[in-house]
Amino acid sequence: MSDENVFQIPTPFSPGVGYGIVVGVGALFAIGMSIISWVLSRYMNEIQDSEMFMTAKHSVKTGLTASAVVSSWTIATTLLSSTTYGYRYGVSGPFWYAAGACVQILLFSVAAVELKRKAPHAQTYLQVVKVRYGKAVHLLFTSYSLIYQIITTVNLLVGGSAVYASITGVNRDAICFLFPVGVVIYTLMGGIKATFITDWAHTVIIYVIMLMSLFVLYATSNVVGSPARAWELLSEAAALHPVEGNADGQYLTMRSQQGGFVGLVFIGAGFAACVDSQLFQKAIACDPRSTSMGYILGGLSWFTIPFVLASTFGLAAAAMEHLPEWPTYPNRMNDYEVASGLAMPYAAIALMGNGGAIAVLLMIFMAVTSAMSSETVATTALVTYNIYQAYIRPKASGKQLLAFSHFVTVGFAVFAASIAVAFNHGGFSVEFLITAIGIFVDSAIVPMACTIMWKKQSRLAALIAPLIGSAAGIIAWFLTAHKNEGTISIATLSTNEPLVAGNIMSLTAPFILTPLITYLKPDNFDWNTFKEKIKRGDDEHIVVDGRAVNIQSAEAMAVLAEQEKHEQEDDRILVKARNRSLLLAVFITLCFTILWPIPMYASSYVFSKGFFTGWVVVLFLWAFFAASVITLLPIWEGRGPIVMVWQRMFGGAGTPRIDATGTEADSVTGSTSPVEKMATPDDMKA
Numbered sequence: 001m002s003d004e005n006v007f008q009i010p011t012p013f014s015p016g017v018g019y020g021i022v023v024g025v026g027a028l029f030a031i032g033m034s035i036i037s038w039v040l041s042r043y044m045n046e047i048q049d050s051e052m053f054m055t056a057k058h059s060v061k062t063g064l065t066a067s068a069v070v071s072s073w074t075i076a077t078t079l080l081s082s083t084t085y086g087y088r089y090g091v092s093g094p095f096w097y098a099a100g101a102c103v104q105i106l107l108f109s110v111a112a113v114e115l116k117r118k119a120p121h122a123q124t125y126l127q128v129v130k131v132r133y134g135k136a137v138h139l140l141f142t143s144y145s146l147i148y149q150i151i152t153t154v155n156l157l158v159g160g161s162a163v164y165a166s167i168t169g170v171n172r173d174a175i176c177f178l179f180p181v182g183v184v185i186y187t188l189m190g191g192i193k194a195t196f197i198t199d200w201a202h203t204v205i206i207y208v209i210m211l212m213s214l215f216v217l218y219a220t221s222n223v224v225g226s227p228a229r230a231w232e233l234l235s236e237a238a239a240l241h242p243v244e245g246n247a248d249g250q251y252l253t254m255r256s257q258q259g260g261f262v263g264l265v266f267i268g269a270g271f272a273a274c275v276d277s278q279l280f281q282k283a284i285a286c287d288p289r290s291t292s293m294g295y296i297l298g299g300l301s302w303f304t305i306p307f308v309l310a311s312t313f314g315l316a317a318a319a320m321e322h323l324p325e326w327p328t329y330p331n332r333m334n335d336y337e338v339a340s341g342l343a344m345p346y347a348a349i350a351l352m353g354n355g356g357a358i359a360v361l362l363m364i365f366m367a368v369t370s371a372m373s374s375e376t377v378a379t380t381a382l383v384t385y386n387i388y389q390a391y392i393r394p395k396a397s398g399k400q401l402l403a404f405s406h407f408v409t410v411g412f413a414v415f416a417a418s419i420a421v422a423f424n425h426g427g428f429s430v431e432f433l434i435t436a437i438g439i440f441v442d443s444a445i446v447p448m449a450c451t452i453m454w455k456k457q458s459r460l461a462a463l464i465a466p467l468i469g470s471a472a473g474i475i476a477w478f479l480t481a482h483k484n485e486g487t488i489s490i491a492t493l494s495t496n497e498p499l500v501a502g503n504i505m506s507l508t509a510p511f512i513l514t515p516l517i518t519y520l521k522p523d524n525f526d527w528n529t530f531k532e533k534i535k536r537g538d539d540e541h542i543v544v545d546g547r548a549v550n551i552q553s554a555e556a557m558a559v560l561a562e563q564e565k566h567e568q569e570d571d572r573i574l575v576k577a578r579n580r581s582l583l584l585a586v587f588i589t590l591c592f593t594i595l596w597p598i599p600m601y602a603s604s605y606v607f608s609k610g611f612f613t614g615w616v617v618v619l620f621l622w623a624f625f626a627a628s629v630i631t632l633l634p635i636w637e638g639r640g641p642i643v644m645v646w647q648r649m650f651g652g653a654g655t656p657r658i659d660a661t662g663t664e665a666d667s668v669t670g671s672t673s674p675v676e677k678m679a680t681p682d683d684m685k686a
Helices: 013-042 048-058 062-073 076-089 094-118 125-133 136-168 173-218 227-240 259-274 278-283 293-303 302-321 337-338 343-350 354-392 397-428 431-452 459-485 495-519 528-533 556-562 565-597 598-601 609-637 639-650 683-684
Strands: 541-544 547-552
Touching: 013 136, 013 354, 062 094, 062 136, 062 173, 062 278, 062 609, 076 094, 076 136, 076 302, 076 337, 076 343, 076 354, 076 431, 076 598, 094 125, 094 293, 094 302, 094 354, 094 431, 094 495, 094 565, 125 136, 125 278, 125 354, 125 431, 125 556, 136 173, 136 259, 136 278, 136 302, 136 354, 136 397, 136 431, 136 459, 173 227, 173 302, 173 343, 173 354, 173 397, 173 495, 173 541, 173 565, 173 609, 227 302, 227 459, 227 609, 259 278, 259 431, 259 495, 278 354, 278 431, 293 302, 293 565, 302 343, 302 556, 302 565, 343 354, 343 683, 431 459, 431 495, 459 495, 598 639, 609 639
Parallel strands: none
Antiparallel strands: 541 547
């Protein structure tokens, strides 16, 4: 079916606008990151060796970690599907999407800290798996991670190309290949550090547009302009086309059967992201003392993306669809437009005209490219360390690993774009891809977590539990679809009940299988094995007395020996951080999934005009909190290095020197590498 037969409105812009944004903004970021990489090399003695490329030398601070978490979790589907759920189910859709997909970030903070404690020199999580279980389990987990990363990257391109085609009329296939161009350039120039810096810039832009849209809908719009008017329009919409399964058919209620299913789907589908090695890659790049709060703040801040954006554009779509300002008026959106995630761009056009469409295009571009950058670095690390080094060239030097990683970066972009083109022509929607992936990979979550948190898990359990869990999830998915609809197709498999059955079965089966198989012959793994067998890259450079020297030099070895004296203190700090993360994660998860929504669901309460106004106030407060944390905290933490770079560029201060007190930081990320900057015991306590 051609685009002309499914989109009801002509494209607001010409294809030149779409191509111009993708190519122009992509080039801007590529040039900007290239300049930053040169500045760091010239004025901060930063050398792009394999350790810097893959791990940023384990040194990124809390603010950039939080912004990277938000950016990595904010894919095109986050924007499009959450808005679609708001349009379909009312206020429950945005909340359940946000809650269902947020708890994984919070709980992952515990695993991130444990990884930092037990394998401080790991370049990828999968190296840990190979050391503990050997080849078979390593290849299995590598396959799960690689499948997820490919599908996620393809999903980014499919969703982004759909929106650009609907608004500008560009060729979807061409856009799939153009999106990665800038990403590849700045990733090659700056490695994972480039992704952290560009993640911050991308996320700031998304928050600015989010706040602007929130003000337009609930304060300044001539069509809506206040919570009271939005409440009236949503009530009118419910009278015209009641929502099946909602209390009184209303949009303004948390009593929504399908909205509740959305929460269950994304609790399952969201955990699939924990299989994604890029999430571990960000944890590996963190400063040990920043990991816990980086992920907690990142999770709380990300909650606002679907919650606030979908409560803006999704509710606007539901409220305005019966008004003359709506793009398809007097028709409602057809099924193809809804499945393609066009509730967001259509609502933006109705609220802000063509300026709203441009804002959506920018947000989609930021979501696609920032998340793709993270996936590209993670996939590069996975293939380089866990396939090339592990099985093809075990004695590869750091320089050889870096050269191969550059090849993989380019190759992965071309491969993902090619698969996305195939998916475009295969009729797969972004919603289908993101909600179904958990069925295939969720079964690996429990064994992966136990790998770094339970020394008794056996090799057999780690091998068998994921395979049985995946099979059980797929069977439950297919059987539920057949039972409910009488047939199995993409359409029937995309409905909520089969997705809930498949995702939850895949996620929960290993909770029973893993301990059951383990206790046939439990292991007793020595955590110190990770520290003994996983080493730094031999091409790594560190700064000693203002000079970048190779890690194998005598000077560097002396610095490393001094650093190792503080590892015990680091471990105590990380244990406290782990316990804090566990308590906060459990408490916030209970609030999001039970204490907040369940009483409102059980009471079948329909929002009054006053209550909805209070709900909107919460949207504003949470949006400002998240935007402030993500925008300002990285700048505050990096203020010292930023000033130093400025002074060296324009004040003639010369190259950096590391004195006895260790007062120099290593880069504009505000990071402090435990190798490059020797922390004193007092620093560690602080």
